[in-house]
Amino acid sequence: MFSVTVKRIGRPSHQAEPSYPEGDGRLILPRPLRRVVRFLVSLGSGRIHIPAHVGTVSALAFFAVTGLYGMSLGGHTDAVAQATTTAAGFAIDDVKVSGNSETSEIEILQLLGLDGTTSLVALDVDAARQKIAKLPWVENVEVRKIYPKTIEVKLKERQAYAIWQHGQELSLVEKGGSVIAPLRDNKFSELPLVVGRGAEVAATSLEAEFAKWPEIKARVKAYVWVSGRRWDLHMDNGIAVKLPEDDVEVALARLSKFMKEQDLLERDIAAVDLRLTDRTAIELTPEAMARRQLVLDQRTKELKKAGQNI
Template sequence: MDGGGCLLFALSGNRLADKDRGVAGLSLGGDAVVLPRPLRRIVRFIVSLCSGRVAIPRHAGKLSLAGFYTVVALHGTVAGGHGPVVMQTITSTAGFAVEDVRVSGNRHTSEIDILQLLGLDGSTSVLSLDIAEARKAIAELPWVASVDVRKIYPATVEVVLHEREAYGIWQHGSELSIIERSGSVIAPLRDNKFAHLPLFVGRDAETAAADIEEQFARWPSIASRVKAFVRIAGRRWDIHLQNGVIVKLPEANIDAALALLARFDAEQDLLERDIAAVDLRLPDRTTIRLTPEAVERRELALEERRKMLKRTGQHT
């Protein structure tokens, strides 16, 4: 046994006449153990290392120790879930930190909301930014119909929005909401910048809004005076005009009722008179209700006429 402490094996076998011909087996206690071929090279290297025939490079110990610590650090980072943070820090330092966010197509969506959902903190890396998660988060904003988020290397993120189209205002109870043409609610009404949109009131008014507004579009002289479309019992409409007149429409054949109303207005200037309501629900009868002031004036006029007829009768 050598002074270095390495155990030397007696190598034997039919193919071991020359030590340079390879290791075939181990002789332990007189019995030869034949090694599998893949292990022979390993045993040969160990024997050579112990006998001093293999020179160990300088600083191999230091490099091995550094490698060991590196492996341990990487394992701890992955096991502790700190991999994304470390990657973000490295890539940001390398020049991939997000420096510019380009947002387009946002007429009603705040850029501040978009930046918050992107989760940028000043050191966010373009490489580590999760595009799928950012797109999913932004798509949930009220006005967003669809969104495309792209990375532009090395330090830019581009957000392109396609927003929903406001069609009208729906009043349900005391709440006011902005709706699409389909009737889907976009968002609560917060200001008066949508005051020009038609107002639809009542249960199911939002889903029937497009149909009634389309029918009125064929009668622009009446449509221009409408203040609100009020849904009655989910079956028919009352139309409130800007001057306070209420037009009661039938459940069916609305176009014929509007044609009649337009004719009365053209011939008798009906909608400009002192009336409270026009009832068009019956196809063979149109009922007009006067305002209280008009009723009072009419009664006074009738009373004056009766008096005049009475005086005329006395003189004749």
């Protein structure tokens, strides 16, 4: 007779783990390792299908990750990014600079650090903006990428208001008194010259104070700030005009009247003192003083002679 054995296919959902009598010599693996062993057995028997090229792709991914990690450790990430994006056609070959009058384009290019192979993708525009903003004439700056190969730099420059002499140094200053840069040439010779400690700040009011008196302003060679309180005007012919601390407009009106009616600034005088509201003091030059003394002496002699003849 034949015996028939029925073998169930598949694993019941609640199949109990096989138990072995104690001491039978079999090695029982821990539960996590049993799954690994089953996977390796299935892989070796061909029951698990692996798509083609998975090994190649995995190897390339492994080498790529290893290379990126090595570049990061060695600090070469930026260099590799520059080279890669440059080769892809993103090398900067045009820089458009606008709004610059006193700022040199060469200075801007140097700060951008362009060498012919710099990549537009890898360029740090924030760092470039911060560097350019430190240039003396730059008030604010915008740096923008225009793909694929162009950098646009827009500047707004500071405006020179006066030349400030402090000691032996000459500096260009803004209207608020902030120093822009040392004076290097005669390009700004038409600006007013202010002299003395604190003169660069006090000069803010000069434009308004002299707006009504262009004929006086046109003849001022230097504004000298005296004792941190008032101005002395040094005119183009060497005469000094001493203005008061207050009521400057009234003093300038008096000076304008003297200029028109008496040609005061054309006379042989050294200074005009307008500090007192009820009088104007005139200081003669040494030569004029000598001539005046001669006239007085001659008049005294003539008076004595006339007295003797009476």
